[in-house]
Amino acid sequence: MSSIIKINDLSKSFIISHEKRENYTALRDVISSKAKKLFSFPKWMSTEDKTTKEVFWALKNINFEIQPGDRVGIIGRNGAGKSTLLKILSRITEPTSGAVKIKGRVASLLEVGTGFHPELTGKENIFLNGAILGMKKSEIKRHFDAIVDFAEIEKFLDTPVKRYSSGMYVRLAFAVAAHLEPEILIVDEVLAVGDAQFQKKCLGKMEDVSRNEGRTVLFVSHNLGIISQLCNRGLLLNAGELVMDASSSDVIKKYFSDPSAAAVSFNNQNKKNKDIHFDAVSLMDSNGKPCTQFAFDDDVLVNIRFSVKKQVPALNLGIAMINHEKRRVFTVNKYVEELQLQDNGQYGKEINFEIKGSLFTPAQYSFQLALNNKIGSITHDYIDDVCPFTIYDNGTDMAFASGSNYGAVIIKGNWK
Numbered sequence: 001m002s003s004i005i006k007i008n009d010l011s012k013s014f015i016i017s018h019e020k021r022e023n024y025t026a027l028r029d030v031i032s033s034k035a036k037k038l039f040s041f042p043k044w045m046s047t048e049d050k051t052t053k054e055v056f057w058a059l060k061n062i063n064f065e066i067q068p069g070d071r072v073g074i075i076g077r078n079g080a081g082k083s084t085l086l087k088i089l090s091r092i093t094e095p096t097s098g099a100v101k102i103k104g105r106v107a108s109l110l111e112v113g114t115g116f117h118p119e120l121t122g123k124e125n126i127f128l129n130g131a132i133l134g135m136k137k138s139e140i141k142r143h144f145d146a147i148v149d150f151a152e153i154e155k156f157l158d159t160p161v162k163r164y165s166s167g168m169y170v171r172l173a174f175a176v177a178a179h180l181e182p183e184i185l186i187v188d189e190v191l192a193v194g195d196a197q198f199q200k201k202c203l204g205k206m207e208d209v210s211r212n213e214g215r216t217v218l219f220v221s222h223n224l225g226i227i228s229q230l231c232n233r234g235l236l237l238n239a240g241e242l243v244m245d246a247s248s249s250d251v252i253k254k255y256f257s258d259p260s261a262a263a264v265s266f267n268n269q270n271k272k273n274k275d276i277h278f279d280a281v282s283l284m285d286s287n288g289k290p291c292t293q294f295a296f297d298d299d300v301l302v303n304i305r306f307s308v309k310k311q312v313p314a315l316n317l318g319i320a321m322i323n324h325e326k327r328r329v330f331t332v333n334k335y336v337e338e339l340q341l342q343d344n345g346q347y348g349k350e351i352n353f354e355i356k357g358s359l360f361t362p363a364q365y366s367f368q369l370a371l372n373n374k375i376g377s378i379t380h381d382y383i384d385d386v387c388p389f390t391i392y393d394n395g396t397d398m399a400f401a402s403g404s405n406y407g408a409v410i411i412k413g414n415w416k
Helices: 027-037 082-089 122-132 137-151 166-179 189-193 196-211 224-230 248-256
Strands: 005-019 051-066 071-075 097-102 106-109 184-187 216-220 233-238 241-246 276-284 293-295 300-308 315-323 328-336 347-355 363-373 379-392
Touching (some): 051 241, 071 196, 071 224, 071 248, 082 097, 082 106, 082 184, 122 137, 137 166, 184 196, 216 224, 233 248, 241 248, 248 379, 276 363, 300 363, 315 347
Parallel strands (some): 071 233, 293 379
Antiparallel strands (some): 005 051, 276 300, 300 347, 315 328, 315 363
């Protein structure tokens, strides 16, 4: 099958200027400066340049091909080069080097209001966008009612779009881009402006034009659940370089894999003189590997190690999970029966606590841990806000719309 998009050694650089800041000037510096000016050349004859220039490479030697009907999610952290890549594919900016081959018409939705003339009405902008895509007036008329119905702006068709809200802008822009039959549809993070219901509507339309009509979709979003749900393929960018080109699920896993993640998230070095204290706390995935990023349906394993230097009848280990608002999500307790000291007068204990997947909504969490006596009246050791981790939406049946509040816990009851 012939590629619809082919990228060869694509690079893009920008020139960044840095202006030298003037140091703090004292009175003696002013007097000295005035004296020097009497014997210096005029400003217009000066060769001194107070700016320095730096070359910044937004993209570096990118290579990939996209087939007709592919739904490609482009992910990466801020500054990775995602938007620059889309602007080159949309022919908004030229590459510094390399080749871009595109077959077919491209409709782009990169920023609110892109491609609209603010003085023209919504109706006039529909025809303008269609003409830019190379469509005949009769073709645009054939899709006109579907565009208006999708955008839900019938009352404002004869209003200049400069008076539209950002949400109305996006609704109309997406409706035009999706319905005027481009072979390639490029959508940036702009859909985040819309509400959850509209986002769901747009995702359904993108899936429909790709699977049923064979059109190609390139989609950039920080909502990885949507990427996983919509896209069959992913591109991971980092610092302008293409790190991975694979299935969307594999790319998302790669995005969240942190090779610098330490095996021990909490290591106690300050309480070794205490008779009862935590030694270390770490998080692991279901394979026993250190991890700080978990998909919605992943299990989370909390590994806890503590030491006891005196004989105690029993201990209570308390674990609380807290959310990003520092509110407790749950608290559990584990009673550790009488501990027998070893010959060296010390006892070490390791306990694992497994948190099953598909229980908590995607968000950031951490833990509080305490070692108490059995009735809880004495706290031997306490640590707060340790082992921060993230649960992310990986596009399971429980797809979470961006910006929606689902609470903390997912309840799976029976409907009757």
